[in-house]
Amino acid sequence: MIRTRDLSFRYPDQPVQTLDNLNFAIAPGETVLVSGPTGCGKSTLGFCLCGTIPHLMAGTLSGEVLVNRKPVFQQAVRETAGDLGFLIQHVAHQMFTEQVSEEIAFGLENFCIPEEQMDRRITQALELVGASPLRSRRLATLSAGEQQRVMLAAMLALEQKILILDEPLAYLDRTAQQQFMELVSNLSQQGRTIVLFEHRRDVVHQVPHRELFLENGTLTRSYPARTRFHRITDLSPKTSELVFDRVCFSRPKAAPLFCDLSFEVRQHQSVVLLGPNGSGKTTLMALAMGLIKVDQGSISTCGYNPKNTSPATLAQLAAFIFQHPDHQLYLPTVQDEIAARAADRDAARSEMAAMGLAGLENRHPRSLSTGQKRRVTLAAALARRPRLLLLDEPSVGQDDHSLSLVIKRLMTISSTAEPF
Amino acid sequence: MFPASGPVNATVIHRLHPFSKMGVGILFSILALCIENPWALAVMLGYMVLVLCTARIRLTTRQWTMIALFLTVIFVLDFLASQSSVHAATYPLRFGVFLTAMPILAATTAPQQMTRALSRTALPAGVVMALLLVWRFFPLMTEEARQMRQAAMLRGRTGGNLPTRFYRGFLVPLAFCVIEYTDRITLALELRGFTPSARRTCHQPPRAGVRDVIFGFLAMGAAGSASFLQWGA
Secondary structure (H helix, E strand, O other): OOOEEEEEEEEEOOOOOOEEEEEEEEEOOOOEEEEEOOOHHHHHHHHHHHHHHHHOOOOOEEEEEEOOOOOOOHOOHHHHOOOEEEOOHHHHHHHOOOEHHHHHHHHHHOOOOHHHHHHHHHHHHHHHHHOOOHHOEEEHHOOOHHHHHHHHHHHOOOOOEEEEEEEOOOOOHHHHHHHHHHHHHHHHHHOOOEEOOOOOOHHHHOOOOOOEEEEEEEEEEEOOOOOOOOOOOOOOOOOOEEEEEEEEEEOOOOOEEEEEEEEEOOOOOOOOOOOOOOOHHHHHHHHHHHOOOEEEEHHHHEOOOOOOOOOOHOOOEEEEOOOOOOHHOOOOOHHHHHOOOOOEEEEEEEEEEEEEEEOOOOHHHOOOOHHHHHHHHHHHHHHHHHOOOEEOOOOOOOOOHHHHHHHHHHHHHHHOOOOO | OOOOOOOOOOOHHHHOOOHHHHHHHHHHHHHHOOOOOOHHHHHHHHHHHHHHHOOOOOOHHHHHHHHHHHHHHHHHHHHHHHHOOOHHHHHHHHHHHHHHHHHHHHHHHHHHHHHHHHHHHOOOOOHHHHHHHHHHHHHHHHHHHHHHHHHHHHHHOOOOOHHHHHHHHHHHHHHHHHHHHHHHHHHHHHOOOOOOOOOOOOOOOOOHHHHHHHHHHHHHHHHHHHHHHHOOO
């Protein structure tokens, strides 16, 4: 179904090969997991398989990729897309319409499927992914898990034989992850060829028939042991740093997100906030930082009421790390970014080292991988020595190594009586 | 101006052919430019408010207040300049027609509906798709800008003076976002089989029906009444 022969690729101005002499074959009906640390070339391999490299992305390419015995590099991306569906990591970026049925029809329209066949195909595809009730819903009102299902249905409606899923679990909560993997397992049993690009091997390890582990652009036979993360231990809690007292909040023209929400986070305590997509985890942090205001109730962040205090004042005591690091990066080098608001020079240096950013001091933050960017924003926050640290989805886009660095640092902070 | 209201087929106004709504919007806007009789403009505005209600577009009290305030300011300034209450009433009413005619169309027409309607014309597929993407571009960029603004709020006044902070904290990240968006869209379009030169089919193409005829007749009635009030006597 898929065969690569001596596939190598190097991005312009990069000294090393991103993919180096890859040779593998994937049989029809097989489910293959392609894993490896961030930056190892997984996405690049995906782009080669679907033909966007070399047709849309420049670089030095050699070797060959055959999909359904057809040479991918010699045919247009659209022709390859007839056999192979590619679900990108952030599915919302692949959506072009407003409504579920229209989104599925969009692909059918592009492939010139007659109008009279469209409704049947849409119905079948939605049934396959268990999303029939969503047919008339607006895409903007769906959760991340539902959006994944709909986009998968959009691929199934085209009857593509091969499905490539690029980190499909990145933005899903645990329940949605489990449901999505069950769906992938069902599709696999129905004979679809599935290639799953995912660095979180522990979540997906039961589904694939085979694993290809990529490291520095080459396939290796030795898979690293799955990382076990230790629980962050707390010291005996002291003063309250974050208090929510009977907080109510609702978005305009929407049902209340929280009502009478009360909790307390104390000094040296680490709390994990769990909840499905759209349950308001990010909103809760934004409320704590005064970025949005509560409707009722009161909040105390490091002793200040966010309703009467500017976010900048609160940010001197508490740090909020966004889910997407790009929005918080604004200076030309990693060093500038971390040192900008650091308590002192030593703090900046030590945080950079603790986050494994040594050697990247003079790089532009936007040229880094997602995991590295996240560590830069975290190091910049920790260098300010905040009393309270709010991390929004800290594991997104991070491989085991990157995540272990973050957790190790958090453990140090949490288990030391006077961390700073 | 108006928030997008409800699903694609929420009301009869949503189900109208996009070209019917576009035609009425253009007709009313041109007519409002020519008419000077406040009663005639009031008839047209009344019709548009009726359409607004039928489309179940709900404005918040704050939005109504802002609109009323804006129109009142225009009335007062005009009255101070012209010393004529009739003249002063004309301009707020004319603004009212402008502010409702085309935005109602935008709020009740899904981008996909408009694209499908346009795809039936002689416009190239690439141009039609570009219109669809532009339609999607602004809400996405608004969301990105919101998060950049929040990051800037957390940074406070550190990082230089206001222009420097604006350049580094807003313009540069926004430029990156726009470039990334363009890249992602190109990639996603190709992966989903879109090619400007290739022929496309159309799922549920919009078709003009009885409701479009009724909508057109009612609009012509309102426009005719307004024209009579202006020029008939």
